[in-house]
Amino acid sequence: MKLLVTGGTGYIGSHTCVALMDQGYSLIILDNFSNSKSSVLENLRKLNDNFIFYNIDVTDKKAVEQVFSKHEIDGVIHFAGYKSVEESVVEPLKYYLNNVVSTMILVKVCKKYNVNKFVFSSSATVYGENKVPFKEEMELLPTTNPYGETKAMSERILMDVAKADPNFSVSILRYFNPVGAHESGLIGENTKGIPNNIMPYISKVAKGELDKLKIYGNDYPTPDGTGVRDYIHVMDLAEGHVAAYKHLSKGVHIYNLGTGKGTSVLELVQAFEKANGMKVPYEIVERRPGDIAVCYADVSKAEKELGWKAKRNLIDMCRDAWRFESSI
Ligand code: NAD
Ligand code: UFG
Numbered sequence: 001m002k003l004l005v006t007g008g009t010g011y012i013g014s015h016t017c018v019a020l021m022d023q024g025y026s027l028i029i030l031d032n033f034s035n036s037k038s039s040v041l042e043n044l045r046k047l048n049d050n051f052i053f054y055n056i057d058v059t060d061k062k063a064v065e066q067v068f069s070k071h072e073i074d075g076v077i078h079f080a081g082y083k084s085v086e087e088s089v090v091e092p093l094k095y096y097l098n099n100v101v102s103t104m105i106l107v108k109v110c111k112k113y114n115v116n117k118f119v120f121s122s123s124a125t126v127y128g129e130n131k132v133p134f135k136e137e138m139e140l141l142p143t144t145n146p147y148g149e150t151k152a153m154s155e156r157i158l159m160d161v162a163k164a165d166p167n168f169s170v171s172i173l174r175y176f177n178p179v180g181a182h183e184s185g186l187i188g189e190n191t192k193g194i195p196n197n198i199m200p201y202i203s204k205v206a207k208g209e210l211d212k213l214k215i216y217g218n219d220y221p222t223p224d225g226t227g228v229r230d231y232i233h234v235m236d237l238a239e240g241h242v243a244a245y246k247h248l249s250k251g252v253h254i255y256n257l258g259t260g261k262g263t264s265v266l267e268l269v270q271a272f273e274k275a276n277g278m279k280v281p282y283e284i285v286e287r288r289p290g291d292i293a294v295c296y297a298d299v300s301k302a303e304k305e306l307g308w309k310a311k312r313n314l315i316d317m318c319r320d321a322w323r324f325e326s327s328i
Pocket of ligand 2 (some may be wrong): 065083123124125173176179196197198199201213215216217227228229265280288289291295
């Protein structure tokens, strides 16, 4: 079975590539290194070398077509895209052009080459301020940023394509908060510059590269006042993709990939300190604009239909995140 993985040198993509190769899939990985390093490839090869890599921009239709014409591709997993909420507010066109156009081009080429299996990286951000736990059938509420809109639009496009073409099988995966790294410590989340997301920030504070964690608000309506999220180990998320690919069936199927458990920022800091035996200095600052108080998944659909459930706990997530961070 040969799968095409876009964005396969990125954080979630690289971990999913390992999980897929471990299950015997051979891969064609596309990435343009806009948010990843070529050194990821060397480390991926140490884990499993059953892949071919192309340095290609997925919005370049000609280049994508060349790959499809060279290889017999059974299905596509589409991770490539930009993901900074903050940047998307400042540069909305960059996000719409890359995230929405790449999805349209890939689907168009898939249809031309009769590739009918497609897995798409969406985000819990599409739920907006719905009531927790978020369920797949909820009406999507407007997100507060262009990044979220690119995910909602891409979902819509995939639904329309599947409606028009009964042979098309799509799995839309809505990720909650992926953290942690592969147990080997060879691949992980390698953010450029100062991280926006909490786990890489905590890791850099632990490493001494950043002074202290800024906790964005302790006046939310949550048990300790800090924001609550559904953190999921990136290897559980990766295995969720394998399950989703194996269960692809005609039409569009949407799944939340999370743990179903909410953890506050303070609880996460405590877990990191416990897992790694170190202190993480922090201060409470103003709320971050656009943040919601609580976000966690109802994960019963993925469990029932995909037979998949997250297995790793918060301590595993913190330990593996630190193992990777301390190795780079
Ligand atoms: P990432 O930035 O680490 O990985 C994305 C990869 O895609 C990078 O390697 C980048 O170089 C590549 N890329 C971007 N645009 C490209 C293009 N036009 N052509 C070829 N390659 C391109 O991000 P990630 O955290 O691994 O996220 C993967 C996907 O999951 C993204 O679509 C993201 O929006 C989505 N997602 C991420 C999170 C999260 O918290 N990390 C949450 C929900 C959804
Ligand atoms: N936080 C801090 N300090 C920081 C960073 C974050 O206190 O330095 C807090 C946030 O306020 C929030 C929690 O930690 O309560 C998690 O924040 P992240 O930035 O790590 O993650 P978000 O939940 O804001 O967003 C992430 C991705 C989005 C995705 C969303 C899906 O960045 O792309 O999860 O749930 F859409």
